[in-house]
Amino acid sequence: MNAEYFMKHSGEIETGLSEEDNIYKENILDHYKNPHNKGEIKHNSSIRELNPTCGDEITVFLEIKDSKVKDASFTGHGCAISQAGISMLTDKIKGMNINDVKKIKNEDIYKMLGIKITVPRIRCALLSLKAVNSAVKNYEIRNN
């Protein structure tokens, strides 16, 4: 019963890739190879976040003054998606009020990356936001 079923249907399972599935777009590779804001800066909050399944690692450094992100940087390593993500996000949050930083949604990160994120890559894509949020929270706990 089984054998027949598999023999009949297994050849039919097929998936295809379209151009929009290409996640290795020029801007992602640019940020990956030449990351912005990489290296430790003078900071008053920092936190290390890991993606345990694949070993992506990001440490975020934030210098926050009067509820504003004066400066932001990161160190770490990982796949193109996670590293391009934190490169872009540190650009984005510089000068932002931390209350606005806290409002950044997962969808905003996908939009910022400009690529289609598949299920296995969600954690890579969102590691940057997780790290930034933790660093902000860390700052708030210590200053309130």
Next chain:
Amino acid sequence: MNQNDFPILKQKINGKRLVYLDNAATSHKPLSVIDAESNYYGEFNSNIYRSLHTLCQKATNEFEKTRNKIAKFINAKEEEIIFTKGTTESLNMAANGLKHILKKGDEIVLTVMEHHSNIVPWQQIAKEKGAVLKFIPITKDYRLDMDAAKKIISKKTKIVSVVYISNALGTINPVKEIAKLAHKNNAIFIIDAAQAVPGTKIDVKDVDCDFLAFSAHKMLGPTGVGVLYGKHKMLEQLTPFNFGGHMIREVTLNDSTWNEIPWKFEGGTQNIAGVIAFGKAIEYLNDIGMNRIKKNDEELTGYALEQIKNVKNVKIIGPSDNKNRSAIISFHIDGMHPHDVSELLDREGVAVRGGHHCCMPLMKVLKIPGTTRASFYIYNTKEDVDVFIEALKKAIEVFKL
């Protein structure tokens, strides 16, 4: 070898033929195994040992037949085979069951190339008992440093637990030699054989290990089934791990006594369908012959090692020659994360694994975030290697290295 028996291999991935090189993670299943699992549910589903009706007799017989096949497969006695849900549970069972022999300051010897499943249980037990963990280091050629091992394994050592074949490096470790070192010091010797049993003829008496752990799903069998082999006299001093149904002899409100070996370690209803299907996997492997499987693995690995040397920027993370090396090829490309390599290979229909392979401590020792790993098994061919190499070149082009 018999690709037609594996329905999953007939499909296309991204419009390309599926080239499955992730066998170290899990192997595919032949139809005989898939059918065995569903036949149990469709024809004689019942709980083993509990009842006296016909269905139960048939299920119990089939279940125990697998125990017999496995015993023969590794040259053990039937009662020395304990079913678990996988290598991880087997190692946890061994670690927990041996806890009572440890005193403060006793040493447990592992290696830096262990999978998390052969590190974390020992860490927990060491913390609880005040025991000390020691690690055998590796050489520049990614092999165990046996000179160091001779010094590390001492009279203080109570347990030595070592991986037979590294899932991250492909290194085959000299387990017979380590068994001698352990036993000379009256230590118990345990082998994580998850990557070894699928492609190597193993004789537990010849290796002289006290315990050996492996999983069905890496050797054509279903997921959720594993084995802990233990020498009879070792199982006598192993404390049970899962307390409950079927593992008891007598229960009163305040105390219990245990069933005989091996059933005292198999508390609760087992993965009956899985165990029965595992028996079919063993039959399939026996029909081909373990020597033939090993030869095929060696030929493919040798060929792939030669071919991969011609790809720019690739550094092999594992023994450089094909001696004492399994069908696992791990590599690193400077400037490309393993996840990106594996995602790009998938576009060409090539399935590999990228990451730390559950060996974070090893990656730390090697100072790399992870590797990309291609691993072969019985259905792979030289053509698969060729497709893989071409896909790898294409992936590197995307990153313009």
